[in-house]
Amino acid sequence: xxxxxxxxxxxxxxxxxxxxxxxxxxxxxxxxxxxxxxxxxxxxxxxxxxxxxxxxxxxxxxxxxxxxxxxxxxxxxxxxxxxxxxxxxxxxxxxxxxxxxxxxxxxxxxxxxxxxxxxxxxxxxxxxxxxxxxxxxxxxxxxxxxxxxxxxxxxxxxxxxxxxxxxxxxxxxxxxxxxxxxxxxxxxxxxxxxxxxxxxxxxxxxxxxxxxxxxxxxxxxxxxxxxxxxxxxxxxxxxxxxxxxxxxxxxxxxxxxxxxxxxxxxxxxxxxxxxxxxxxxxxxxxxxxxxxxxxxxxx
Numbered sequence: 001x002x003x004x005x006x007x008x009x010x011x012x013x014x015x016x017x018x019x020x021x022x023x024x025x026x027x028x029x030x031x032x033x034x035x036x037x038x039x040x041x042x043x044x045x046x047x048x049x050x051x052x053x054x055x056x057x058x059x060x061x062x063x064x065x066x067x068x069x070x071x072x073x074x075x076x077x078x079x080x081x082x083x084x085x086x087x088x089x090x091x092x093x094x095x096x097x098x099x100x101x102x103x104x105x106x107x108x109x110x111x112x113x114x115x116x117x118x119x120x121x122x123x124x125x126x127x128x129x130x131x132x133x134x135x136x137x138x139x140x141x142x143x144x145x146x147x148x149x150x151x152x153x154x155x156x157x158x159x160x161x162x163x164x165x166x167x168x169x170x171x172x173x174x175x176x177x178x179x180x181x182x183x184x185x186x187x188x189x190x191x192x193x194x195x196x197x198x199x200x201x202x203x204x205x206x207x208x209x210x211x212x213x214x215x216x217x218x219x220x221x222x223x224x225x226x227x228x229x230x231x232x233x234x235x236x237x238x239x240x241x242x243x244x245x246x247x248x249x250x251x252x253x254x255x256x257x258x259x260x261x262x263x264x265x266x267x268x269x270x271x272x273x274x275x276x277x278x279x280x281x282x283x284x285x286x287x288x289x290x291x292x293x294x295x296x297x298x299x
Contacts (some may be wrong), residue, residue: 004154005097007136009033012065015144021063022144025054029068051077055084058092070096070112086122091147099155100233100258101273113234113258119151126150127208129184134162157185168211169202177292178226179218186230193284212245225251228291234258254291
């Protein structure tokens with residue numbers, strides 16, 4: 001199976017053959033994956049310039065695709081994202097790899113669990129988090145056909161099977177004791193951790209805009225208004241939006257994600273990081289047990 005990154009590259013190159021608006025800007029990362037061509041611009045290790053060049057292309061009428069590791073795409077040039085794209089109100093497609101800690105061997109410099117939370121400080125961004133390589137193609141094609149601002153978060157972590165790409169939540173299991181929201185590559189672990197628990201499982205590849213109506217409907221169908229968010233980035237990133245969606249409903253809300261109180265200084269493996277952040281099946285199952293009071297099969 002091809003990786004999410006390879007599907008992204010193949011899809012962009014296919015669209016570029018018939019859409020002259022599309023141009024790709026990179027900063028060394030993935031230079032050996034893309035086919036050299038006139039509309040592939042490598043700015044070198046200059047991430048602030050990477051984003052500014054993308055914005056300049058957008059101002060000239062192009063549809064820029066700006067790509068590198070998440071911390072180099074979102075954190076390091078955040079001012080350029082805020083001003084060159086947001087304040088100038090131009091569109092573009094920002095595509096990251098690395099996720100929160102896909103490649104821990106490279107250390108903290110290549111980790112960006114706070115990327116989606118940063119986009120929450122800026123208006124007008126759509127954020128998509130595929131959970132399987134087969135979901136990447138439709139997401140990228142849709143993004144290239146639009147004119148707005150989109151962030152696509154690719155990962156080496158993936159679910160066993162793809163699901164149809166939709167704007168809001170997809171209900172994969174219906175239960176009565178509450179709702180568990182699984183974002184992107186967290187789905188398989190959530191399904192395993194809730195296997196014997198009577199809860200609704202919602203799956204999301206589009207996380208911004210947040211599907212408030214979909215969450216409200218799922219909670220309305222349950223006997224208890226309890227919601228567990230399981231996200232592959234910073235813990236609590238979507239909690240404010242879930243709370244706002246349920247503002248008129250007495251509810252309990254718990255978030256799982258990359259812990260805010262833990263700075264891991266040992267490289268380890270991605271699985272080690274999952275365990276430390278309670279984002280493995282055992283950790284999610286324990287949270288399910290605490291939240292819903294039922295035994296989880298994997299606990």
